[in-house]
Amino acid sequence: MPRAPALAPVEYSDVVVVGAGPGGAAAAAHLAARGREVVLLEKDRFPRDKVCGDGLTPRVIRELLDLGLVDEAHGRADGFATQRGLRIHGGRTVMELPWPQLDDWPSWGGTARRAVFDEVIARTAVRNGARLAEGVTVTGPVWRDTSATRVSGVSWRSDDGEVGEVRAPVVIAADGAGSPIAKALGSPRRTERPMAVGARAYYRSPRADDEWISSFLDLRDAGGDLLSGYGWVFPLDDGTLNVGLGLLSTSKEFRAVSYRRLLASWAGGMADEWGTTEANRVGAVRTGPIPMGFNRTPLHQRGVVFVGDAGGMVNPFNGEGISYAMEAAQLAADVVDDALTTRRTADLDRYDRELRRRIGGYYTLGRRFAELMGDPRVMHVCTTYGMPHRPLMELVLKLMAHLTDREPSDAKDVLLNTLQRLTPAA
Numbered sequence: 001m002p003r004a005p006a007l008a009p010v011e012y013s014d015v016v017v018v019g020a021g022p023g024g025a026a027a028a029a030h031l032a033a034r035g036r037e038v039v040l041l042e043k044d045r046f047p048r049d050k051v052c053g054d055g056l057t058p059r060v061i062r063e064l065l066d067l068g069l070v071d072e073a074h075g076r077a078d079g080f081a082t083q084r085g086l087r088i089h090g091g092r093t094v095m096e097l098p099w100p101q102l103d104d105w106p107s108w109g110g111t112a113r114r115a116v117f118d119e120v121i122a123r124t125a126v127r128n129g130a131r132l133a134e135g136v137t138v139t140g141p142v143w144r145d146t147s148a149t150r151v152s153g154v155s156w157r158s159d160d161g162e163v164g165e166v167r168a169p170v171v172i173a174a175d176g177a178g179s180p181i182a183k184a185l186g187s188p189r190r191t192e193r194p195m196a197v198g199a200r201a202y203y204r205s206p207r208a209d210d211e212w213i214s215s216f217l218d219l220r221d222a223g224g225d226l227l228s229g230y231g232w233v234f235p236l237d238d239g240t241l242n243v244g245l246g247l248l249s250t251s252k253e254f255r256a257v258s259y260r261r262l263l264a265s266w267a268g269g270m271a272d273e274w275g276t277t278e279a280n281r282v283g284a285v286r287t288g289p290i291p292m293g294f295n296r297t298p299l300h301q302r303g304v305v306f307v308g309d310a311g312g313m314v315n316p317f318n319g320e321g322i323s324y325a326m327e328a329a330q331l332a333a334d335v336v337d338d339a340l341t342t343r344r345t346a347d348l349d350r351y352d353r354e355l356r357r358r359i360g361g362y363y364t365l366g367r368r369f370a371e372l373m374g375d376p377r378v379m380h381v382c383t384t385y386g387m388p389h390r391p392l393m394e395l396v397l398k399l400m401a402h403l404t405d406r407e408p409s410d411a412k413d414v415l416l417n418t419l420q421r422l423t424p425a426a
């Protein structure tokens, strides 16, 4: 794997990608496959951890199929587990809902530790021809002129103490929720849009071979009060469970709660069923931000294209961000490739327009949903009265996991597609 010294002090490339998470690595993989010269800079070294639930919905599987990393028959690499669907726990009901059978989406999902998953995508980018430099922190944009109207690359510092620049007409900022590139551009988060904070830990468990991922809608604090968020138990390939919970910024407990303590007590409360005792915990409880509903706009600015968490692209309905980062990456590759051909920076605006056209209406709905769910009583009423009804819950799963066919063959898809089309993107 190329280390920092493999980079000359000044390199030239078609595109420089900042951050080799699923968004950056997928963008690099798609662009390199199109024959573009790509330099992919990552501040950490693989295998590297990332705080996450490690859940891969059918939307992620679609992206893996597009990259040739799995096959329709559930073929998969070591470190990946596959599941049939979602088991929802809410009120007094437990319901197993298989992933829907659709033409546009696979009907299976999976899990993989991010230390495994992210490296697989990054290696795919390298196999396609991208140059990956690990242990290289991007320190800021390089401007084409003194008025900072257009970027012409990035500067970097390696963990070996080297410094340099990669010059490129397009920068893809896939540098995560904190996005140092966005900060350098003076592009703040839109604080009126929802965020969540999540906490997760790994536990050895006899139930790690579960065929379902589980979500828990009745999340309570130590005093028994309902919280605005949900918990999850996701089985992994290595005999452990990823156990976690997330709370919405629209809730009153968002800043007040100790996430680590809450997770430890919640996991301990279900130890009989899942084996999630403190003795079975592997590693620390870790927390991370979950930026939702396009909380940084516009998504193209001055030759910089924001992908994934850097653009706040997590689904506000369910906290899923990997697929959106990878879908945006694929679109970014398409738009950047065209703009490199026309040599017009303004053509990069199509990325922002097209992404909003595809998911803008859905994210507007998602933001309304997050506002409503900020009051845990709303969640409680929904789970108490909605959970026992399977057809309703199948519809809810399709809505929350964003899984419908573009050319619908059933009434649920017609309803959900119409709702999204009629809701304006913002």
Ligand SMILES: Cc1cc2nc3c(=O)[nH]c(=O)nc-3n(C[C@H](O)[C@H](O)[C@H](O)COP(=O)(O)OP(=O)(O)OC[C@H]3O[C@@H](n4cnc5c(N)ncnc54)[C@H](O)[C@@H]3O)c2cc1C
Binding pocket: 018, 019, 020, 021, 022, 023, 024, 041, 042, 043, 044, 050, 051, 052, 053, 054, 055, 056, 057, 136, 137, 138, 139, 174, 175, 176, 177, 180, 197, 198, 199, 200, 244, 287, 288, 289, 290, 307, 308, 309, 310, 314, 319, 320, 321, 322, 323, 325
């Ligand atoms: C607790 C929790 C649970 C979650 N669970 C799920 C889940 O189960 N399923 C799901 O789909 N999503 C989940 N998410 C969301 C998901 O983790 C993110 O949406 C996803 O990681 C976004 O990918 P990304 O490539 O945009 O950013 P990231 O994965 O954050 O990657 C950004 C990369 O940029 C690098 N970087 C940052 N700064 C620099 C710099 N200056 N120079 C060079 N490199 C830099 C970082 O090291 C990192 O590798 C969860 C999030 C949290 C916090």
